[in-house]
Amino acid sequence: MIxxxxxxxKQGHRTIKYPKEPPVLPDLFRGYPELHPxxxxxxxxxxxxxxAHGAISQEATISLDMxxxxxxxxxxxxxxxxxxxxxxxxRLAANRREDLMVTAGEERRLARALEEKMLSLFGRSxxxxxxxxxxxxxxxxxxxxxxTVVFDLGRFGIQFVxxxxxxxxxxxxxxxxxxxxxxxxxxxxxVPEPKIVIASGACAINGGPFINSPEQHxxxxxxxxxxxxxxxxxxxxxxxxxxxxxLLGRMEG
Amino acid sequence: xxxxxxxxxGASLPLADIPRMDSHDFLQGIIDATDNGWRLSxxxxxxxxxxxxxxxxxxxxxxxxxxxxxxTVGEAFPSITPLCPQAxxxxxxxxxxxxxxxxxHPWLKPVRFQRPFVKGKDAWGRKDAxxxxxxxxxxxxxxxxxxxxxxxxxxxxxxxxxxxxxxxxHGEHVFHLEISLGYQHRxxxxxxxxxxxxxxxxxxxxxxxxxxxxxxxxxxxxLEALSGxxxxxxxxALRGIALELERLANHTGDLGAIxxxxxxxxxxSYCGRxxxxxxxxxxxxxxxxxxxxLVRPGGTGxxxxxxxxDELLSRIAKARADLTGAVEILWESxxxxxxxxxxxxVSPETARQLGLVGPAARACGLARDxxxxxPFGIYRMSQIPxxxxxxxxxxxxxxxxxxxxxxxxxxxxxxxRQLPGGPHRTEVRSLAGERLAVAMTEGWRGEICHAxxxxxxxxxxxxxxxxxxxxxxxxxxxxxxxxxxxxxxLCNKSFNxxxxxxxx
Numbered sequence: 001m002i003x004x005x006x007x008x009x010k011q012g013h014r015t016i017k018y019p020k021e022p023p024v025l026p027d028l029f030r031g032y033p034e035l036h037p038x039x040x041x042x043x044x045x046x047x048x049x050x051x052a053h054g055a056i057s058q059e060a061t062i063s064l065d066m067x068x069x070x071x072x073x074x075x076x077x078x079x080x081x082x083x084x085x086x087x088x089x090x091r092l093a094a095n096r097r098e099d100l101m102v103t104a105g106e107e108r109r110l111a112r113a114l115e116e117k118m119l120s121l122f123g124r125s126x127x128x129x130x131x132x133x134x135x136x137x138x139x140x141x142x143x144x145x146x147x148t149v150v151f152d153l154g155r156f157g158i159q160f161v162x163x164x165x166x167x168x169x170x171x172x173x174x175x176x177x178x179x180x181x182x183x184x185x186x187x188x189x190x191v192p193e194p195k196i197v198i199a200s201g202a203c204a205i206n207g208g209p210f211i212n213s214p215e216q217h218x219x220x221x222x223x224x225x226x227x228x229x230x231x232x233x234x235x236x237x238x239x240x241x242x243x244x245x246x247l248l249g250r251m252e253g
Numbered sequence: 254x255x256x257x258x259x260x261x262x263g264a265s266l267p268l269a270d271i272p273r274m275d276s277h278d279f280l281q282g283i284i285d286a287t288d289n290g291w292r293l294s295x296x297x298x299x300x301x302x303x304x305x306x307x308x309x310x311x312x313x314x315x316x317x318x319x320x321x322x323x324x325t326v327g328e329a330f331p332s333i334t335p336l337c338p339q340a341x342x343x344x345x346x347x348x349x350x351x352x353x354x355x356x357x358h359p360w361l362k363p364v365r366f367q368r369p370f371v372k373g374k375d376a377w378g379r380k381d382a383x384x385x386x387x388x389x390x391x392x393x394x395x396x397x398x399x400x401x402x403x404x405x406x407x408x409x410x411x412x413x414x415x416x417x418x419x420x421x422x423h424g425e426h427v428f429h430l431e432i433s434l435g436y437q438h439r440x441x442x443x444x445x446x447x448x449x450x451x452x453x454x455x456x457x458x459x460x461x462x463x464x465x466x467x468x469x470x471x472x473x474x475x476l477e478a479l480s481g482x483x484x485x486x487x488x489x490a491l492r493g494i495a496l497e498l499e500r501l502a503n504h505t506g507d508l509g510a511i512x513x514x515x516x517x518x519x520x521x522s523y524c525g526r527x528x529x530x531x532x533x534x535x536x537x538x539x540x541x542x543x544x545x546x547l548v549r550p551g552g553t554g555x556x557x558x559x560x561x562x563d564e565l566l567s568r569i570a571k572a573r574a575d576l577t578g579a580v581e582i583l584w585e586s587x588x589x590x591x592x593x594x595x596x597x598x599v600s601p602e603t604a605r606q607l608g609l610v611g612p613a614a615r616a617c618g619l620a621r622d623x624x625x626x627x628p629f630g631i632y633r634m635s636q637i638p639x640x641x642x643x644x645x646x647x648x649x650x651x652x653x654x655x656x657x658x659x660x661x662x663x664x665x666x667x668x669x670r671q672l673p674g675g676p677h678r679t680e681v682r683s684l685a686g687e688r689l690a691v692a693m694t695e696g697w698r699g700e701i702c703h704a705x706x707x708x709x710x711x712x713x714x715x716x717x718x719x720x721x722x723x724x725x726x727x728x729x730x731x732x733x734x735x736x737x738x739x740x741x742x743l744c745n746k747s748f749n750x751x752x753x754x755x756x757x
Contacts, residue, residue, distance in 0.1 A: 003581070003582055003585060004519055004582050004585075004586075007519060007523070007578045007579065007581075007582045008519060010575075010578050011523050011526075011575065011578065011579065014526050026533065026536040026537055026540055027537070027540075028536070028537070028538075028539060028540030028555070029536065029540050030540050030541075052450075052451035052452045052454070052455055053452070053455070070455060070545070071541075071545075072455065072545060072546045073539075073540070073546045073554060073555075074546075077554075129408075130412040131408055131415075132412075132413065132414045132415055132437075133415075133436075134436075134437050134438075134439050134753070135414065135437075135462070135753070136459035136460070136461060136462030136463075136753050137414055137461060137462045137463045137751065137752075137753060138459070138462025138463060138465070138543045139462070140412050140413065140414060140462075141462070141463055141506075141543075142542065143412050144411075144412045145525070145528075145529055147412075148522065148525035148526055148529065149522050149525065149526050150525075150526050150529055160412055162410035162411070163410070164408075174437070175439065177436065177437060177438055177439055178438075179365075179366055179367075179387040179435055179436045179437070179438050179756075180387075180407065180415060180436045180437070182386070183407045183408055183415060183436065187408050203459075208459070209452055209455035209456045209458070209459055210439050210440075210444075210456065210459075211452075213439065213440055213444050214440060215367070215438055215439055215440035215443075216439055216440075233459075233545060234462065234542075234543065236542070
């Protein structure tokens with residue numbers, strides 16, 4: 001018993017101060033993309049070709065679809081001109097699929113809060129059922145850590161619950177495999193109205209590395225109405241937390 | 254295996270060198286070899302017209318030998334499962350993928366509920382249009398007045414991947430557990446055919462997302478073997494560092510989760526955090542907590558500076574102190590130990606017969622570890638001791654993780670202090686045609702085996718992945734026999750197997 005108490009004292013208090021203080025992210029973290037089309041030589045398509053996921057398009061200017069992006073380093077590595085890079089800004093979540101499109105000079109659209117009625121229901125208490133529909137356990141793992149002492153999701157009134165019947169919505173990970181399609185739809189049905197859907201990770205948004213492969217459905221879109229998209233492969237826990245807090249109107253800026 | 258072509262981990266050989274046996278010699282060869290201490294690391298088919306070519310890859314720890322042989326079968330072949338239980342799931346997989354029947358297989362059911370590779374060539378004669386529903390199949394049933402069945406999943410209580418579990422119970426007492434998976438099937442092997450495609454590398458990183466380094470290193474070793482590429486020393490060292498960090502993160506998480514399942518919350522909550530510290534160390538190397546982008550064909554995608562080394566060394570020292578403190582109180586908690594000891598026992602004989610791998614096997618006293626038995630990459634230069642425990646219960650599986658974590662910490666210290674200079678990556682040339690390459694790594698769950706067969710142009714005809722969970726799920730089912738159903742979560746955590754790694 002004494003040893004357990006001593007261990008408790010040694011381990012200390014480890015819950016991060018976010019969102020009151022900025023998060024600590026790794027130096028090499030790849031967050032919100034920064035595009036500098038003015039640096040692009042004419043007809044250069046190096047970044048477009050370097051992306052295996054079709055996230056970058058180069059028409060009038062370059063744009064990057066954060067819904068398809070795996071935030072791998074390949075495009076930035078391929079560009080010798082510094083026209084494309086990733087900042088350390090972890091705020092990536094958005095309400096609409098098209099808001100994930102990043103184009104230089106265009107306004108950035110971070111996720112906004114739910115409408116008033118939903119907010120009055122869920123704003124101070126949100127229970128979510130997680131459904132892994134082909135997720136590789138990286139997205140699941142970084143959803144799980146939100147419940148550890150580091151992030152302590154409970155302090156925001158958000159909790160992952162065991163049954164869809166106890167939930168206010170579902171958080172989906174994975175590209176929605178054909179073999180999980182029915183189970184996903186049934187889980188959604190089991191959640192009482194009104195309810196929300198969150199697509200977390202590149203797979204759930206648009207299929208991720210499995211986009212267009214025949215055993216999956218390119219994510220949740222088209223199957224269920226999505227209220228929040230959280231990009232990343234997997235999204236950093238801070239990105240998920242930031243998205244959830246924005247959806248609940250708990251974040252400014 | 255008699256007359257098999259032998260080679261070593263991470264090598265490639267011309268297809269012409271692979272002995273083609275008649276099916277009797279091939280199957281008997283597998284039975285004899287596994288009787289003599291060889292393991293069946295992979296067994297897979299390539300359907301072509303009315304025939305299917307089967308390849309067996311066996312491993313033998315003495316001398317680090319791998320052996321390969323092949324045969325051609327028609328619509329069916331005699332099942333060897335009754336004599337060689339290691340072949341049990343491989344045969345079911347061959348039936349499902351290639352439409353070839355292993356005759357008299359004792360439990361011939363789909364593995365993943367996927368469509369066959371060749372349209373219309375279905376082992377169960379299902380029509381193409383018929384929907385194949387996962388989990389819709391016969392289950393082993395115990396009949397009797399007070400016997401009841403408990404069905405769990407695919408969507409179950411935690412933030413966890415989907416799977417279906419059927420318990421045959423008498424009160425709390427579990428007679429039998431049958432596990433039915435396939436919900437996570439994403440078609441990775443079929444997707445790799447005709448490749449490597451630009452997406453293949455990224456799909457390999459997500460075979461099992463918690464084993465990004467383990468699987469991607471195996472994939473990169475396959476490419477390197479097929480192209481004759483030598484990875485620079487620094488690249489190999491960094492891969493080894495990443496693999497051990499991955500092991501540490503997961504072993505730490507598992508120790509916490511196991512403690513959590515017996516409600517010993519101090520260890521559960523400390524380990525939950527310390528696991529994140531290890532993930533953040535991987536992110537220090539490459540920006541991603543799971544090592545995405547770190548292992549690349551020809552080496553690593555990122556270099557490691559002196560500053561990063563110093564930072565890592567200091568974080569490792571802190572994490573070691575924290576982890577030691579968090580885990581030691583677990584061993585001293587008598588109530589936890591009484592839940593761990595003699596719970597979920599797997600005998601060494603069962604483990605050997607099923608071909609268990611990784612910590613699950615080592616907890617049964619089987620000293621098998623790819624890093625030691627079939628050394629690859631940095632482990633050819635720097636050995637890491639294999640640890641075992643003897644009881645085969647939850648306690649042994651927890652203990653092996655803690656002992657291994659300590660060895661990994663020592664290894665990281667040593668590797669970081671002597672990190673070689675020079676380049677970390679080299680160019681990979683084009684892949685050679687008509688060859689087989691086999692690469693095995695020791696992921697944190699155990700043996701990962703990737704095998705590729707190329708056509709004349711050097712494209713994959715077949716890419717076969719065996720995740721350690723493929724061998725080990727049956728071990729969990731056996732561990733539950735004659736246990737209380739309330740001990741299932743604890744037993745499950747002590748194995749902590751991958752659903753997507755199995756489902757592919």
